[in-house]
Amino acid sequence: MYGFKMIAASVIAITAFIGCSAKAPTTGDYMRMHAADEKATGVDQKQLAKNWDHGSELKKSGEKLVKHGEELVKSGDKDMMTGKNEIEQGNKDIIEGTKLAEESERMFHEKYPDLKLDLK
Structure with a gap:
């Protein structure tokens, strides 16, 4: 966009200069105008190509990150389910x-009332 503005400003300035001057532009003037236009266009095209390449690289790396993130979430969901099941089973085991x-302690005291279980 900047290059287009430069070109437009150059053309307007040259046109104003030509319109104000008494003599007609020379072939050299036209060559310089075209060279300035081509240079700005080339710079714009190079920047556009560079931006496209960078965008393409970002897209590829983004797709890899999404895939890896989805795998982590899937693995995390599985780990979460396993963890919840272990907590549930652990609580059941504690109660049981x-x-x-x-x-066992109650029955031991009933069968052997004279024996102590404290080792103190």
Whole structure:
């Protein structure tokens, strides 16, 4: 966009200069005008090509990041499910273990009231 503005400004300035001067532009003047136009166009085209290449690279790296992120989320979901299941099973085991230990201790005291379980 900047290059187009430069070209337009150059053309307007040259046109104004030519319109104000008494003599007609020479072939050299036309050559200089065309050279300025081509130079600005070439710079614009190079910048556009550079931007396209950079955009293409960003797109590829972005696609890789999305794919990797989706894999991590999928793995994280699986880990989350496994973790929740382990917590649930752990809580069940704690409850069952506590009941078994308390029941065993109670039955031991009933069968062997004279024996102590404290090792103190």
